[in-house]
Amino acid sequence: MTKIFSRLIVVLLATLSLTQYAQAQILKKSKKVNAKTQLIIERQKVDSLSSLVEEYRERESEWQRAWHDEKETRELQPINKRFTVDYTPAQIDSLHRMLKLQEVNDTFQAFFEEYICEPENPSTDTAMDSLYKARLDLIVTPIHLPYNELVRDKIRVYTTPSGVMSRVLARAKYYFPMIEEELLKAGLPVELRALAIIESALLPTAISRAGAAGLWQFMPTTGKSYGLEVNTMIDERLDPVKSTRAACKYLKVLYNMYNDWSLALAAYNCGPGNVNKALARAGGKPESFWDVYWYLPRETRGYVPAFIAATYAYTYHQAHDIEYAEPPLPIAVDTIMIDRLMHMKQITSTINVDSTTMAMLNPQYKLEIIPATTKNYTLILPANRITEYISNQDSIFAKDSTYLKEYLNPATVEKKMQEVAVVYHRVKSGETLGAIAQKYRVTTKQIMTWNGLKNANRISIGQRLRIEKR
Numbered sequence: 001m002t003k004i005f006s007r008l009i010v011v012l013l014a015t016l017s018l019t020q021y022a023q024a025q026i027l028k029k030s031k032k033v034n035a036k037t038q039l040i041i042e043r044q045k046v047d048s049l050s051s052l053v054e055e056y057r058e059r060e061s062e063w064q065r066a067w068h069d070e071k072e073t074r075e076l077q078p079i080n081k082r083f084t085v086d087y088t089p090a091q092i093d094s095l096h097r098m099l100k101l102q103e104v105n106d107t108f109q110a111f112f113e114e115y116i117c118e119p120e121n122p123s124t125d126t127a128m129d130s131l132y133k134a135r136l137d138l139i140v141t142p143i144h145l146p147y148n149e150l151v152r153d154k155i156r157v158y159t160t161p162s163g164v165m166s167r168v169l170a171r172a173k174y175y176f177p178m179i180e181e182e183l184l185k186a187g188l189p190v191e192l193r194a195l196a197i198i199e200s201a202l203l204p205t206a207i208s209r210a211g212a213a214g215l216w217q218f219m220p221t222t223g224k225s226y227g228l229e230v231n232t233m234i235d236e237r238l239d240p241v242k243s244t245r246a247a248c249k250y251l252k253v254l255y256n257m258y259n260d261w262s263l264a265l266a267a268y269n270c271g272p273g274n275v276n277k278a279l280a281r282a283g284g285k286p287e288s289f290w291d292v293y294w295y296l297p298r299e300t301r302g303y304v305p306a307f308i309a310a311t312y313a314y315t316y317h318q319a320h321d322i323e324y325a326e327p328p329l330p331i332a333v334d335t336i337m338i339d340r341l342m343h344m345k346q347i348t349s350t351i352n353v354d355s356t357t358m359a360m361l362n363p364q365y366k367l368e369i370i371p372a373t374t375k376n377y378t379l380i381l382p383a384n385r386i387t388e389y390i391s392n393q394d395s396i397f398a399k400d401s402t403y404l405k406e407y408l409n410p411a412t413v414e415k416k417m418q419e420v421a422v423v424y425h426r427v428k429s430g431e432t433l434g435a436i437a438q439k440y441r442v443t444t445k446q447i448m449t450w451n452g453l454k455n456a457n458r459i460s461i462g463q464r465l466r467i468e469k470r
Contacts, residue, residue, distance in 0.1 A: 139311065139315060142189050145312075155312055159313050162430060165197075169314070178240060192251060204243075204363045207437075209445055216244065216246070222250070232366070237364075254268060257272060265307055270300040277295070330357065333383055337379075341372060341404060342396075342397075343370075344362070346403050350395050358381075361381070427461055433456045433459055440467045
């Protein structure tokens with residue numbers, strides 16, 4: 001403030017000097033004035049200067065007073081309110097969504113560009129074997145990732161530009177951050193995320209011919225033994241978060257049993273019983289999957305090589321020009337706890353979120369009903385719809401009599417489960433019968449039966465397939 005006042009005084013004096021200079025020039029041209037007149041002129045100059053100085057002093061006092069008042073007001077506020085910006089709840093949700101998207105994108109970019117880097121001279125040999133091996137050697141992990149012909153064959157499958165990895169990578173942006181977080185919480189290597197690739201191609205609704213389901217392909221008995229609820233209304237094997245936690249528990253048990261990740265992975269596929277038999281038949285002191293390779297079931301023999309290949313393909317997909325689209329579901333989500341029986345149509349009919357998105361985010365609810373009668377259940381929503389849900393909660397609850405009427409009677413529920421809805425799927429380019437079966441949560445054998453197919457590999461583009469859904 002003092003500096004401003006000083007500058008104003010300087011400007012004022014300069015202005016007055018110019019005025020005096022002009023008056024002096026006039027006096028030179030006019031006749032000489034007497035002493036009395038000269039005194040009056042000088043007094044006028046002094047009065048004018050004094051009044052201007054006083055005016056600027058008053059202005060400076062007002063500015064100082066306002067500045068001090070504002071400072072005191074700010075200091076009287078609590079610390080957490082001094083620097084707040086007023087946002088509406090919807091704007092906060094939007095900012096949360098943007099932050100989550102940025103975090104995920106930055107994490108993926110850092111992993112592929114900084115953590116994983118190509119060797120400058122992978123080998124003097126130009127063969128792909130040397131390149132594959134050099135790249136695998138760069139992935140530092142407690143899980144042994146050896147390279148051999150079996151791994152090479154699997155790498156070729158997973159690095160096909162239009163193959164499974166392009167679809168996996170589209171879903172990885174949504175599922176991998178959650179999977180990695182749960183693995184780290186459990187103290188497990190994050191590279192175990194590739195297990196979900198070879199188990200389900202990151203499809204939480206995947207169901208095998210044997211009845212295994214979810215990202216981690218739990219059988220009903222195994223899933224229940226690790227705390228997953230499986231019944232008429234809900235199948236938590238399809239819940240991405242809960243099934244991942246169960247998989248972490250199971251993997252810990254298997255690793256503690258064998259103290260070797262390759263054997264633990266083999267046991268995850270075929271069961272500890274088959275691995276123990278293979279260890280007994282191998283004789284000596286086998287210490288890894290490769291020592292008992294020929295004594296394992298045929299499917300399991302390709303399991304560990306597939307895991308290594310999936311890890312490689314995920315890490316180095318850019319080097320193989322594997323392109324992928326944006327995730328088919330929103331990356332930024334949040335969780336609401338539900339403490340009452342609710343149909344998901346109560347939500348989709350009230351707030352701006354479609355049924356397809358709701359089903360993809362909450363695949364564990366088999367009849368679109370959250371059976372929260374004796375305990376709370378989770379509901380996943382897009383992050384930018386959380387405030388809208390909370391604001392319309394009373395309206396959502398009020399619709400229970402409309403959407404739950406037919407489900408409140410147990411006999412009606414049982415009848416609903418027995419109803420068969422027939423849909424028809426037209427085969428598109430690149431689709432396989434297995435992928436179509438996963439999409440509709442049925443088995444390949446069922447589609448073959450419904451459509452009189454004798455060979456699962458003989459379907460053609462444009463072919464119309466009958467799908468029966470219960």
